[in-house]
Amino acid sequence: MAVHGFTLYDMIVRGASLYGDAPAVIQGERTLSFRDYHRRVDALAGGLAGLGIGRGDRVCILAQNDAAYLELYGACARQGIVAYPINWRLTGPEVERVVGRAAPKMFVADASTLGVVAGWPAALPSVGHWYQFGGSAGAGFTPFAALYREDAPAPAVVGPDDAFAAISTAAVDVVPRGAVLTHANVIAANLVAAAGFGLTPADRYLLALPLFHITALGTALAHMHAGGASVVVARYDAEEAVRLIDRHRVTHVSDFPPVLSTLLDAAEKLGSRLPSLRDVAGLDAPATIQRLHESTGATFWTGFGQSETTGFVSLQRVRDRPGAAGRPVAIAGIGLVDDDDREVPVETPGEIVVRGPLVFQGYFGQPDVTARTLRNGWHHTGDVGRLDAGGYLHYIGRKPEKELIKPGGENVYPVEVETVIMQMEGVSGVCVYGVPDVRWGEAVKAVVEVAPAGRYTAQQVADHVGSTIARFKRPHVVVFADALPRTAAGTVDRAAVKTRWGTSPS
Incomplete structure (x- = not known):
């Protein structure tokens, strides 16, 4: 290896030398x-x-x-x-x-x-x-x-x-x-x-x-x-987690809903204030984060990141700027661009792009997708955000063509669920999208065009999805329609569906 190189195995060798029997x-x-x-x-x-x-x-x-x-x-x-x-x-x-x-x-x-x-x-x-x-x-x-x-x-x-x-x-x-x-x-x-x-x-x-x-x-x-x-x-098991945190004086926990809410419930049940816990990092509802701050001495951290950026590229304590996703970490450049890759002004929504040593090498075995994603010297995340005058990033959502649902921290692409539902006899159209969920952060909702009316129950649709692809991709809410709104090209009009059937979990 070159004289300037340092790998994860070098980290392991260094750890054994420095920390030995710890x-x-x-x-x-x-x-x-x-x-x-x-x-x-x-x-x-x-x-x-x-x-x-x-x-x-x-x-x-x-x-x-x-x-x-x-x-x-x-x-x-x-x-x-x-x-x-x-x-x-x-x-x-x-x-x-x-x-x-x-x-x-x-x-x-x-x-x-x-x-x-x-x-x-x-x-x-x-x-x-x-x-x-x-x-x-x-x-x-x-x-x-x-x-x-x-x-x-x-x-x-x-x-x-x-x-x-x-x-x-x-x-x-x-x-x-x-x-x-x-x-x-x-x-x-x-x-x-x-x-x-x-x-x-x-x-x-x-x-x-x-x-x-x-x-x-x-x-x-x-x-x-x-x-x-x-x-x-x-x-993860909440009560086991509380016992381990107290036994080993755990200082750091990662969170996606419902980890933190169930952890706090279990701590209350077991009579623990989680005294060793210092940091919880991830994503959660404001009420859950407030509960953490009120019931423990821990601080909740949030930011923006992806697998493609090796984790966080922006980071902050939630208390620093409520509603924001932090400022860029020391070795990440973050920009916002329009659909033509032109930089957008401060406070203007645009696609979040990232550069620096945290950006991944590419998608395995997919050179064309990699080239498209890493074009013009930036990693194009597919996420939309805005930067305020103080340099804080604010996350808005996914680009329409890269819409993503994240129940409990997992990734669900609507098109994958839609493809499975379209396999059901009598289904002629479907629109799947994410809706807020108290327990999981976000849940899958499906609006299904099917004839005749009453052919399926919501449970039958959910069971069909769960038997075909991973169960976390099942719709929690299913609504049936005689006809879905369509664009001039004949495709389902996603924006019109959301407007008509709403983004509530019901």
């Missing part, structure tokens, strides 16, 4: 020190190398959070392998489409996802190696524990601009796009987070959001870089 990863009754983590990453890398998996190869992971998941990220970083995590909430056909795009040499599941991929080792011979986290495995899978070996070869030659992970984004074109993040991207994001939140070796992060999300992965790695520890939870 805790790096905590799960249940097990604690891995920085030295332990380094040693296990090396041992796992030896197993991967022994299978012939190396620089540029992909490893798909369909699993809930686990210490071994973090070790696999580390081993991939060491060997130049691209980690390709997959949302475990997806259906089998959705997962298979992601695997088709990723073309991995290895697939890793766990006990919770084995049912989704049962029989795949025989059906997909193009994937050479099938492993399951833990010491035992289902038919066709090998126990992941068998991969660790003490005779690891020297680390591969990996540079800062090499790919580290491909984080799946929403299914714009049916298959989720894989946003490729480099080592340099993640190292830069670590330093932004450490500076923004003031992270130190005393900090503890509740790693409860899924590790296939950039929020969870990025915040865990930022704490590791700063010498702090992550307390790993397989999947």
